[in-house]
Amino acid sequence: MGDLDTGWAVPTDFPETGWTPESIDQHLAQARAEIPAWNDPQQTRLGFAMAAPHPQAVRTLGDWSALNTNNVGVHTRFGEGKTGTRRLEKEALAALAGLYRAGALDGHLTSGASEATLAALRIARNLLRGAGHRVRVITSDLCHASVGKAAEILDLDLVRLPAGPTWTLTLDQVRQAAADAIAEDVTGIIVVATAGYYNSGFADPVDAIAAHLRDLAFQHPEKVRFFLHVDAAHGGFVFPFTAPDLPFDFRNPGVHSMAVDPHKAGLMPYSCGALLVRKGLLEHVTRIDPHTRIPDETVLGSRPGAMAAALWATLHTLGRTGYTTLATRCLEHRDQLAAAIQAADPDALLVPAPNAPVVSAAFSHPGGQLPPELCERYRLVPLTLPAPEKDGERRLFYHFYASASLTEPQITAFAGHLAGATAAARTAAARTAGPADGAGRSITSDVVADTRTHTDCFRHFVVHPEARRDPDVPGYSFHTFTQRRATDEQIQDIPFGQARAGGPLWVYAPDLKDPFANELFGVRTDHYFLEVLDRHQQQLSLVGAIHATILLPGTLRVLLNFESDGAFRSAEYKALGEHGADELQIFPDAITAKIGKHAAGFRRPRSDDYSFSIDTSAEITVRRTDGDGPPTVVTARHNADVLLPRRPHLRREQFRRFPNRFFDAEVDIEAGRAWTGAAYLPELLAPTPVGTVLAARSATAELCTVDGRITDAGLHLALTPLAEPRTDALELAATWDLGLRLHDALPRLDVQDPARLSIEQVVEFAESVHEVFTRTGLPAGLAIAGARP
Numbered sequence: 001m002g003d004l005d006t007g008w009a010v011p012t013d014f015p016e017t018g019w020t021p022e023s024i025d026q027h028l029a030q031a032r033a034e035i036p037a038w039n040d041p042q043q044t045r046l047g048f049a050m051a052a053p054h055p056q057a058v059r060t061l062g063d064w065s066a067l068n069t070n071n072v073g074v075h076t077r078f079g080e081g082k083t084g085t086r087r088l089e090k091e092a093l094a095a096l097a098g099l100y101r102a103g104a105l106d107g108h109l110t111s112g113a114s115e116a117t118l119a120a121l122r123i124a125r126n127l128l129r130g131a132g133h134r135v136r137v138i139t140s141d142l143c144h145a146s147v148g149k150a151a152e153i154l155d156l157d158l159v160r161l162p163a164g165p166t167w168t169l170t171l172d173q174v175r176q177a178a179a180d181a182i183a184e185d186v187t188g189i190i191v192v193a194t195a196g197y198y199n200s201g202f203a204d205p206v207d208a209i210a211a212h213l214r215d216l217a218f219q220h221p222e223k224v225r226f227f228l229h230v231d232a233a234h235g236g237f238v239f240p241f242t243a244p245d246l247p248f249d250f251r252n253p254g255v256h257s258m259a260v261d262p263h264k265a266g267l268m269p270y271s272c273g274a275l276l277v278r279k280g281l282l283e284h285v286t287r288i289d290p291h292t293r294i295p296d297e298t299v300l301g302s303r304p305g306a307m308a309a310a311l312w313a314t315l316h317t318l319g320r321t322g323y324t325t326l327a328t329r330c331l332e333h334r335d336q337l338a339a340a341i342q343a344a345d346p347d348a349l350l351v352p353a354p355n356a357p358v359v360s361a362a363f364s365h366p367g368g369q370l371p372p373e374l375c376e377r378y379r380l381v382p383l384t385l386p387a388p389e390k391d392g393e394r395r396l397f398y399h400f401y402a403s404a405s406l407t408e409p410q411i412t413a414f415a416g417h418l419a420g421a422t423a424a425a426r427t428a429a430a431r432t433a434g435p436a437d438g439a440g441r442s443i444t445s446d447v448v449a450d451t452r453t454h455t456d457c458f459r460h461f462v463v464h465p466e467a468r469r470d471p472d473v474p475g476y477s478f479h480t481f482t483q484r485r486a487t488d489e490q491i492q493d494i495p496f497g498q499a500r501a502g503g504p505l506w507v508y509a510p511d512l513k514d515p516f517a518n519e520l521f522g523v524r525t526d527h528y529f530l531e532v533l534d535r536h537q538q539q540l541s542l543v544g545a546i547h548a549t550i551l552l553p554g555t556l557r558v559l560l561n562f563e564s565d566g567a568f569r570s571a572e573y574k575a576l577g578e579h580g581a582d583e584l585q586i587f588p589d590a591i592t593a594k595i596g597k598h599a600a601g602f603r604r605p606r607s608d609d610y611s612f613s614i615d616t617s618a619e620i621t622v623r624r625t626d627g628d629g630p631p632t633v634v635t636a637r638h639n640a641d642v643l644l645p646r647r648p649h650l651r652r653e654q655f656r657r658f659p660n661r662f663f664d665a666e667v668d669i670e671a672g673r674a675w676t677g678a679a680y681l682p683e684l685l686a687p688t689p690v691g692t693v694l695a696a697r698s699a700t701a702e703l704c705t706v707d708g709r710i711t712d713a714g715l716h717l718a719l720t721p722l723a724e725p726r727t728d729a730l731e732l733a734a735t736w737d738l739g740l741r742l743h744d745a746l747p748r749l750d751v752q753d754p755a756r757l758s759i760e761q762v763v764e765f766a767e768s769v770h771e772v773f774t775r776t777g778l779p780a781g782l783a784i785a786g787a788r789p
């Protein structure tokens, strides 16, 4: 259940005094143990271009950090960069200018290629707009995300050309896109070409593109202007050593700027990138500091001089021969990876990058997906691309990098894991392709299909994967589920007589021959459904071992939760709005109001993992304690401003761990059971960071203020909508005795050992829960934001 503590960053106490060296070391050692070693044979970052930095780089960076020099600004011009780390930056950039066959260059170190591309496009935008052009960026759809980010920051029109079977921009594409732009009177054209796509390792035909754009510029000087930026983040420390004649750089007079990333194949630690730009262009971004009169052309401010020293030292430690030896070994490792893939799947389509240590592969089994565990272990991210030489047939490709840190034991371990995974995928495919058994059979019964429309419980359509149903298995968690379809497990149901309140009664379970052994067993009537979880599910559940949803007409929903020993745990009353619900959760000794709660389960893309998120605008809990203490605020956090448009917490790609929780405001109050009187929320909250006005986005009242009081009788909240025209406040209120009454009145069923239960016993329990709840559970003192059964 390791997932539970990875919620979100709530404030902790700032350390009052320094920790002891021992406790500092211990804490750091724990975090360090979470990071796999570069040579760990069990975990390799094959999907990303990452490598251990060169020891000389690490040493110099460490030593020179103590000097803490600031390389703010640009040091590549005459008279500048004369001393210290500024001189070392100028010398390192001069060495790169030599590597990339430039004349004299300007440039500066950056935090990485993203910043370098942003800085380059800023220069291009200013110079083109300054000359009166409408500006557009043209690039490949496969470009790195940093290009789109730069265009967004700089507010530039961006055209992404679709990737064809060459996986690169083609000259024809660029020619056409430039002609289209000019026809639309967009005459300031920025082209971003890539030398070493981060996914495939391929390089655009930079020379042909540069020559064409330069021809056009000569034909229409003044009318049309082009700026060509090369993103060589990946290729910049590869191609000069694997393919010295590949003309991707400044040897083309039409190339204006380059982004390179010494922290990728250059063996520098993060964050070390560089912008290189032809002379006379940086001045388009010069800003003079009004106070110091110092000019600056960079995007950021202060920069570490130590990084310049470390880069200079690394370039001069390795030199061309050192980098060539490394790059050659990487290409050999790439070929060993390719051989391992071929051995695991002889029919895989292999696409090694020309001159770069990346091989892409599309696997031969249907769909071509690799299992999530393998992708997690090797950090693999697939991408659908047109297969080269196959006339545009789109396949799922995985990309494998041979970084300088990859070892032969790692390649051998990967070969074994991959062979197992692809063999299993082929066997599974052969099984499903076998004779159809009971064609047209539904995944679940109609009863369950109907149940599903009334519940958020996604156990109805997903199950924990076989052999991983025991919470003691390492890695077992809330979010490892597979589709029932994949395990062939359906939910079975049978009619089980008449319900006391009328209509048929059904029971359902994945396997009715062994009804309590497998995820859940359920009882369903026209009025409710109730489910008992199996032993494993009970351990994983955050809200008890039995759940019952009472079906009521209107917009009120009620969910009852019971502990495994049979005790009532909580009743959740929900007023449904268009997005989410306003809720009152009633416990025997507490009431929690959840205003604007939105819970969603998501299948993570390209995996069988599920995760979910709970995003609540305001959560207000009042807990009763011993004694007669008046209500006191234990926690009051103001996390987000509801007056600003807020995006829902984390979008689906980002759901990784359960639980993902988010609150605009959290209030936790304690009050003594023996206390009498009334306390008002604004007064209680006035001294806290929430302040006197608690605002929330309610599911039923939209943007509203939350006012209210706590009394010896219960909690009473009023939600006043802020939209015009003003309408009446909605109430969210319950009395203390409701939880106690439910606790005392509802029947109990001990389900700690589900194997000993009988269907009859659970049906009897379910029927009496429904009966008692309808009598006790909807008292007059309950108000739920306008929802009425």
Ligand SMILES: *Cc1c(COP(=O)(O)O)cnc(C)c1O
Binding pocket: 111, 112, 113, 114, 115, 144, 146, 194, 196, 197, 198, 231, 232, 233, 234, 261, 264, 273
């Ligand atoms: C890695 C990479 C980038 C981004 O570089 P950062 O150093 O992460 O800013 C940009 N383009 C390509 C092609 C890359 O491989």
